[in-house]
Amino acid sequence: MRRLIVILVVAVYGTAALPAGAGTDAFSFVQVVEKEWTLTLSRPSVRAGSVSLELVNFGMDNHDLVVKGTKAGAKPLTFKQLDPRGRTERTLRLTPGRYALWCSIAGHKAKGMHATLIVTK
Ligand SMILES: [Cu+2]
Numbered sequence: 001m002r003r004l005i006v007i008l009v010v011a012v013y014g015t016a017a018l019p020a021g022a023g024t025d026a027f028s029f030v031q032v033v034e035k036e037w038t039l040t041l042s043r044p045s046v047r048a049g050s051v052s053l054e055l056v057n058f059g060m061d062n063h064d065l066v067v068k069g070t071k072a073g074a075k076p077l078t079f080k081q082l083d084p085r086g087r088t089e090r091t092l093r094l095t096p097g098r099y100a101l102w103c104s105i106a107g108h109k110a111k112g113m114h115a116t117l118i119v120t121k
Pocket of ligand 1: 062063064103104105108113
């Protein structure tokens, strides 16, 4: 009986310890680092809703970024080209699904500048 009470207490505190605002509209952040020839995400997935995306160019060439859902008919979001050491940040409203990210400057995607971001419910 004592063991059961301990388990119950842990279960209750475990639930209470969930962060506030853990709903579907919670704010999320992802940093995208670009350089020759990689595109690295600070986390592989974010929650749906308002997603703050910071793009940083740690390379020696200019780079841009396209974000596009993999569902049919998804519209691409394009970040303008950044100079070396440039950075920009935008808040996107993302629905659940898979998103392809890549640099659209000729040849850069083929050299490895692409990644996938998962947006969860
Ligand atoms: Cu590029």
